Amino acid sequence: MGAALPEATGQNSEVYVLVRQASGGEFLLDTLDDAGTPIAEPLRLSPAAFSSFVSSVEPSSAAPRWVWEDTAHVYPALLAGGIRVQRCHDLRLCHVILKNSALTATTDLALAAPGRWDLASSTVNDLAEPRATLFDFDATSTDDGADESALREFRRQLEAVASAAEPGRLRLLLAAESAGALIAAEMRYAGLPWRTDVHDLLLTRELGTRVAPGVRPEQLEGLAQRIRFELDDAALNPDSPQDLFKALQRAGLAVTSTRGWELKKLQHPVIEPLLQYKKLSRLLSANGWAWMESWVVDGRFHPDYVPGGVVTGRWATRGGGALQLPRQIRGAVVADDGWKLVVADAAQLEPRILAALAQDPSMARAGRGTDLYAGIVSSGVVETRDHAKVAMLGAMYGATTGESGRLMPRLARAYPLAIALTESAARAGERGEVVTTRLGRSSPTPPPGWHETQARAYDPAATGTDERRARSQARDWGRFTRNFIVQGSAAEWALCWMAEIRRELTALTRADVPPAAAGEYAAPAAASGPPGARAPFDSAPHLVFFLHDEVIVHTPAVHADAVAHIITTAADTAGRLLFGDFPVDFMLTVATVDNYAEAK
DNA sequence: TTTATATGCGCC
């Protein structure tokens, strides 16, 4: 195992190691400079030798940036061997960004026909099990002659960034997106500590004792009986929207659906038990005992995050619903003995992002050192915090009616730059144009048929219906682009925040764990925590949960204060990375707790 | 019987 990495050749240059998997399962490694030029002999390694190689260069400061097609494909196997990497470049995720970005619109990469790099990530199967090889990574060309090899793709990506309008921003975005992929794999591997006994207790208190699948628990059955009595329908199945709708009509209730928010407005003895039934029924079906059985393993919930799964750059999930974990059951998230959860939430993240995007000094000032909505109130813009909040949401989502629409003009007077930015993003969308986030992620083009509908409204023969349809469709897309720049830029801030947290957490305890000697691949030590604790996450603080603007770090109690400090500092760093010296605060609420329900 | 769509509600 004598292959050492060459020294970096300059201050700003980076050493990349492109990792490809050959059809036989062997790994092909190319050491490249930041132009994609080989600077060492390629290596061909067995899977074990590959793990050994990675662990021999990590976590040294001389470790390269690993370049691979799909983090979710390669990284779980390394983690299963107790090996983490510091940095990577996820070709598939970066391809999507560069292909769509307005900043790289004229590059070869953006102009190329769709190929295999445009395929969505395939699903990952078992934890820590690498998937079957999907592509022959030895192949350098496809039938149409296009060279789609990983090396060629990587070079095209480097070239696209280098010739982009804002290469610095894109470099940061690609690094952050790739760090997100590492974090997602690590969080899934480590898992969120989950007490099934506490979960069961919460369920039993709400629903009654546990019953077999398909059987209505006691509390739900009682509510169903009350609903049947109040609607005078002994055979009613409250789980059937159709049946329920008819029964409500028969009882003289003028409803157009069975949605909760519509029922809430009505006065009738059935409403209270019905709303309660819906609430409990949701708990049972979404996060009941069946969910517990299939998603909690050895005291850990393993959320399956999908980085970049949403057009705006937000993450999605695939099974398990980690991004919709209801408040009702957060008490089951309990730190291990001797450990703590540090729960941090970015307060009013999106308005602060908007203030910074628009470089609006007044809005930035409203959020300085305080709750931003309170700051808007104390500036005399509106009377209450609720009004401030609903007005801001309206500005970012495009409300035109209701209370939110009424308050908007006052917001526009107080914060002209911020509101002008949201309006200009909306107008761009209405014209069918693309908008771009702070770091360079661009919105998709309107859906098929959109332009045709717009064109039809300008035809001399256009009817009123044509015009109304076109106007409504244009406004819909304008609301999307208006929100895109804020939500997408907030997602970028969150990625930078998490990447900083991860980096600093690693540094915090690195001294505790001596790096393996070069060429020696140490088997992971036996886990010291509960059965579900997995090395290397059984001894050091690590991220376990992410929810758009919120993170949870599971940490040995002795490190909790240091972790809280790292999280707070990382928020400032993320703000500077995106917005330089523009003076906007990114405030956090940070709580060190034993269980998630205690936070907030 | 299996597969696709609709509904309703959870999260930010």
Add this chain to the structure above:
DNA sequence: AAAAGGCGCATATAAA
């Protein structure tokens, strides 16, 4: 009064 921007998931129901 209505119910915004982004989603995922379970269940019921319709279609194949």
